Each structure stands twice: as structure tokens, then as C-alpha cells.
Amino acid sequence: MSASDPKAGLPPEAPxxxxxxxxxKQTMAWRAAPLLVALVGAFLSHILYSPLGFNPTDDGLQxxxxxxxxxxxxxxxxxxxxxxxxxxxxxxxxxAWTKDTAIFLSRAIVWLQWAAMAWLxxxxxxxxxxxxxxxxxxxxxxxxxxxxxSSHTFPVMAWHTIDGLFLLTLGLALxxxxxxxxxxxxxxxxGLAPLCKQSFAPAVPLLLLVSWHRSNxxxxxxxxxxxxxxxxLFAFAGCADRVVEQLTAHSRFLATxxxxxxxxxxxxxxxxxxxxxxxxxxxxxxxxxxxxxxxxLANVVPxxxxxxxxxxxxxxxxxxxxxxxxxxxxVLGFVLGSVVLLIESTRSAQPLPHARQLRALTHFAxxxxxxxxxxxxxxxxxxxxxxxxxxxxxxFAYLQPQRFAxxxxxxxxxxxxxxxxxxVLVILFHDARLHRIYREAPxxxxxxxxxxxxxxxxxxxxxxxxxxxxxxxxxxxxxxxQQRRPYAILPDCAAWWIAAQQRxxxxxxxxxxxxxxxxxxxxxxxxxLDSKRGTLALLITRYETDSLAEKLRPLAPRYPATxxxxxxxxxxxxxxxxxxxx
Numbered sequence: 088m089s090a091s092d093p094k095a096g097l098p099p100e101a102p103x104x105x106x107x108x109x110x111x112k113q114t115m116a117w118r119a120a121p122l123l124v125a126l127v128g129a130f131l132s133h134i135l136y137s138p139l140g141f142n143p144t145d146d147g148l149q150x151x152x153x154x155x156x157x158x159x160x161x162x163x164x165x166x167x168x169x170x171x172x173x174x175x176x177x178x179x180x181x182x183a184w185t186k187d188t189a190i191f192l193s194r195a196i197v198w199l200q201w202a203a204m205a206w207l208x209x210x211x212x213x214x215x216x217x218x219x220x221x222x223x224x225x226x227x228x229x230x231x232x233x234x235x236x237s238s239h240t241f242p243v244m245a246w247h248t249i250d251g252l253f254l255l256t257l258g259l260a261l262x263x264x265x266x267x268x269x270x271x272x273x274x275x276x277x278g279l280a281p282l283c284k285q286s287f288a289p290a291v292p293l294l295l296l297v298s299w300h301r302s303n304x305x306x307x308x309x310x311x312x313x314x315x316x317x318x319x320l321f322a323f324a325g326c327a328d329r330v331v332e333q334l335t336a337h338s339r340f341l342a343t344x345x346x347x348x349x350x351x352x353x354x355x356x357x358x359x360x361x362x363x364x365x366x367x368x369x370x371x372x373x374x375x376x377x378x379x380x381x382x383x384l385a386n387v388v389p390x391x392x393x394x395x396x397x398x399x400x401x402x403x404x405x406x407x408x409x410x411x412x413x414x415x416x417x418v419l420g421f422v423l424g425s426v427v428l429l430i431e432s433t434r435s436a437q438p439l440p441h442a443r444q445l446r447a448l449t450h451f452a453x454x455x456x457x458x459x460x461x462x463x464x465x466x467x468x469x470x471x472x473x474x475x476x477x478x479x480x481x482x483f484a485y486l487q488p489q490r491f492a493x494x495x496x497x498x499x500x501x502x503x504x505x506x507x508x509x510x511v512l513v514i515l516f517h518d519a520r521l522h523r524i525y526r527e528a529p530x531x532x533x534x535x536x537x538x539x540x541x542x543x544x545x546x547x548x549x550x551x552x553x554x555x556x557x558x559x560x561x562x563x564x565x566x567x568x569q570q571r572r573p574y575a576i577l578p579d580c581a582a583w584w585i586a587a588q589q590r591x592x593x594x595x596x597x598x599x600x601x602x603x604x605x606x607x608x609x610x611x612x613x614x615x616l617d618s619k620r621g622t623l624a625l626l627i628t629r630y631e632t633d634s635l636a637e638k639l640r641p642l643a644p645r646y647p648a649t650x651x652x653x654x655x656x657x658x659x660x661x662x663x664x665x666x667x668x669x
């Protein structure tokens with residue numbers, strides 16, 4: 088076979104029709120179909136699941152921060168923000184234009200973000216790695232599976248981690264565009280991701296170091312310019328010290344980024360070693376096990392591998408933390424095994440078959456691993472479930488039948504196995520979205536509409552107890568507004584401020600260890616609260632809002648500003664769900 092042969096470097100066992108030229112019409116359909124599948128999935132998910140549930144803890148937090156920007160306040164200076172403020176800016180137009188339906192419409196955008204990321208990883212990025220060595224049905228299944236796995240049971244809400252992950256994914260896709268003019272734009276978007284959440288900061292240098300652009304100074308400049316502009320802006324505003332103080336308030340980086348894996352998941356290292364050994368055995372011809380895998384028995388290897396992932400749907404919706412951690416370990420093992428093979432091949436006289444494809448595949452999986460690792464650096468969600476779609480795409484790429492002595496008849500069986508796994512996945516996804524709603528009752532118990540009860544939450548349904556709490560807050564704040572008495576709410580209920588008539592007079596939306604993680608911020612929060620004494624009514628919830636759907640649980644003593652209000656302010660009244668202090 089000559090060097091100019093277009094099939095050079097491709098597996099000889101692959102069906103020739105897969106690599107034959109396609110017409111322009113076929114190519115357009117090939118490109119449009121995966122995106123269409125992702126958009127249809129987002130539309131159906133929004134219609135079916137977005138109206139279900141509301142909990143006044145995390146829900147609406149980013150939109151409430153966005154409202155503060157619209158009120159002319161500066162993050163870090165006028166209110167506490169332990170994360171950079173780009174997400175607030177991104178959501179500000181939605182809050183400005185559609186206040187009463189802001190939460191419902193934000194959920195539609197989040198579904199679109201998940202759909203776009205699934206399409207970019209499974210279609211755009213993966214296609215440029217495998218070079219059309221997979222069929223269109225397989226690609227569609229990969230896109231749909233990535234969409235379902237990424238969204239799993241995570242609450243559908245505007246969230247800084249999702250925003251940062253979206254910017255990283257879009258930026259990576261642009262850096263691989265055939266149009267070089269888009270490369271710098273891609274690195275600029277990657278540089279914006281840490282301005283949504285600082286845990287994405289390590290991704291910027293790591294992705295640059297593993298990319299083909301690592302020697303391009305303009306790429307480094309484009310990736311670092313957003314952070315430089317952010318700190319320069321706040322330096323001119325005279326609050327650079329507050330920015331550094333708040334963005335470095337969480338100091339457990341080593342524990343959340345590294346130690347969590349071997350300590351909380353003892354099998355993590357073992358899974359990495361097993362996946363690396365599997366890659367090595369199936370790619371080298373030196374070992375007896377490898378010769379067995381190169382025999383006709385190798386036809387069943389991808390089918391068995393697909394069968395291994397068959398329990399994935401059930402496990403993902405029961406324990407997304409455990410599944411995503413070990414899926415991450417599998418991809419890391421694939422990368423490690425591939426790197427060992429590539430290094431060994433450069434030292435030996437016998438070249439590794441299809442080394443160029445393996446190198447590209449390893450590069451793809453390495454990028455997915457970096458993105459997943461940065462996504463998992465979190466205080467509350469310390470696992471890469473939101474990046475499960477990109478991890479799945481890496482596994483899908485490594486399990487491609489062309490990497491084995493795979494006949495066309497067995498390839499059909501492989502596609503059927505993927506389709507069956509996806510069918511089970513969709514059924515369990517639908518069941519989980521109806522019955523495992525974040526901090527909510529099952530869908531059949533969500534009988535009360537929030538339209539008319541809380542501004543910003545129109546078209547949402549919740550359980551009767553949460554609705555009663557919000558109705559109590561509505562009546563209480565209406566009475567205070569008629570008396571022209573400003574009010575503040577502790578320890579949470581951030582979503583109330585999305586469309587409230589008055590501004591939030593306190594510099595915090597949450598009073599807990601996430602937003603006030605050290606003594607300095609807790610002291611500043613208490614000082615800000617005391618500075619308002621005598622000028623406002625302080626409304627403190629009597630029960631934990633995160634468990635309203637299950638039971639009324641007394642407020643825990645873990646809220647510093649709230650506890651200070653209890654002990655140092657004077658109680659002047661109470662309602663069914665609130666105590667009033669002055």
C-alpha cells in the first residue's frame with residue numbers, strides 16, 4: 088500500500104464502505120443529525136422535567152447574583168462572592184428581560200448547555216479523532232448517551248460549574264477547527280472558564296501543554312488575558328484585595344483535588360491499573376494474552392466491554408458520584424496504557440500499528456480527563472459527574488470495533504448492544520427525573536404551582552410544604568413593604584431576590600460554610616448585619632429549607648450570621664415558617 092493511499096493507517100479489517108467518499112448531501116446530513124438529536128433531547132427534557140420541583144437553597148443562586156449586578160453592585164466589593172463573577176454576568180440579560188419566568192427559562196438554557204456539550208464531545212471532537220471510522224447511528228447513540236450521562240440527576244439550574252464546563256468544551260472544539268482564525272477564540276473561551284469557577288484555572292495551562300499550540304505565544308496570551316483583565320478591572324475599582332481574599336477563601340485544594348480519590352475510593356488506583364493493562368494487552372503482539380485477543384475470540388471483546396457498561400445506567404442514577412469517579416479512573420487507565428505503548432514503540436525497531444490514531448485518541452482522552460478533574464474540584468460536588476459525557480466519549484472511542492479483528496456482522500451486534508444500553512439508560516433517566524428530584528418530593532407530589540406565589544418562579548410546581556413556606560414569605564414581605572420597612576432573609580432563599588421589589592440589603596445570599604468558609608468572611612458578614620440593625624426587619628427561617636419536602640427540621644446551628652441574629656437581635660414576632668428580628 089503506497090503512502091499516498093487514502094486508506095493508509097486505517098485498520099484493514101474495517102468495512103471499506105465506512106471510508107468511501109460521501110456526497111455533499113450525505114456529508115451535510117452527517118453533520119446535522121447529531122446536533123439535531125441533541126437539540127431534540129434538550130427540548131423534550133425541558134418540557135418534561137423543567138417544571139418539576141423547586142427548593143429555596145441552590146435554586147436561583149446565580150440568577151440572584153445576576154440581579155445584584157443589574158442593581159449596580161460590584162462583586163467582591165458590594166457583596167461576597169467566593170467565585171469569580173462571570174456566571175452572574177452571563178445570566179444577567181435573562182434576569183433583566185424575563186424576571187417572572189427567569190428560573191423556568193434558565194432551566195431551558197441549562198438543557199441546551201448539556202446538549203451542546205454532548206454534541207461537541209461526541210460529534211465534533213470525537214469525529215476529528217476517529218476520522219469517520221464509526222457509523223452515523225453509533226455517533227447518534229454516543230451523543231444521546233453523553234447528554235443523558237452528563238445531566239443524570241443533577242438539578243436543572245443555572246450553575247457556575249456548568250457555565251465553566253460549557254466554555255471549556257466550546258473552546259476546545261474551536262481550537263481544533265480547520266479554520267485557524269478560530270483557534271485564538273477557542274483559547275480565549277478556555278481562559279474565560281476560570282472566571283465562572285476558579286477550579287477550572289488548572290485546565291488552562293494543562294490543556295495548553297498537551298495541545299499542538301503549546302509553542303504558540305499568542306495561544307498562551309489569549310488563554311491568560313481574561314484573568315488578567317478581570318483582576319485589572321477590580322484593581323482599578325479599588326478592591327483587588329477583596330478579590331484575592333474571597334477567591335482564596337477555600338483552602339482545601341489538595342484534599343478536594345487529589346486526596347479525595349485514593350482516600351474515599353480505594354479501588355480508584357486499581358481501576359486505573361486494570362484499564363492500563365487492558366489497553367496494553369490489546370495493542371501489543373508480544374504477550375500470549377495479546378495473541379488470544381488478536382484471534383477470532385477478539386470479536387467478542389468490544390461486546391463484552393459494552394456489557395461491562397450495561398449496569399452503568401442503573402448505577403449512574405443511584406450513585407453518580409461513584410460511577411463518575413470510576414469512569415474517570417477507566418479513562419485515566421486508558422491514557423496511561425496508551426502512553427506506555429507509544430513510548431515503548433519509539434524505543435523499539437518495530438513500529439506500533441496505527442500509532443498516529445492512537446496518539447490522537449490518547450490526546451482526546453487526556454483533554455477529557457483534565458476537564459473532568461477540574462470539574463470535580465468542589466466543596467459540595469467533589470466528583471466529575473457533570474463531565475461524565477466527555478468521559479463516556481473517551482471510553483466509546485477506545486472501544487471502537489476497528490481496533491480489533493472485528494467482522495461486519497459482529498459490528499452490527501456491537502451497535503445493537505449500544506442501542507440496548509441507551510434504551511435502558513433513557514428509561515431509568517426518565518424514572519430518575521420524575522422520582523429523584525433534587526431536594527424535592529416525587530413528581531406526583533408536586534401539586535402546587537408557584538405562579539403568583541414567588542416572582543421569578545412561574546410555571547414551576549413544588550410540594551405543598553415548600554409552597555406554604557414561600558406563600559408565608561410572600562405575605563410577610565408584602566406586609567413589610569406596605570409599612571415601608573426593608574427586610575433581609577437568612578440563611579438562604581436566594582431565589583427570592585431575583586424579582587423582589589427591594590434590593591437585598593445584606594452583602595450575602597447564603598449564610599453557610601460554602602459562601603463564608605473562613606473566620607474573616609464570617610466576621611465581615613456579622614459586622615455587615617449589625618450595621619443594618621434598626622433599619623430593617625430580619626426574617627430568619629424556622630426550619631431547614633433543604634428538607635422541606637420530607638419533614639420540618641429545626642434550623643441547625645451552622646449559620647454564623649443567623650446565629651448572631653438569634654442571640655444579639657430582638658425577636659418581635661413569628662409566623663408559621665419565619666421569626667422576625669429587629
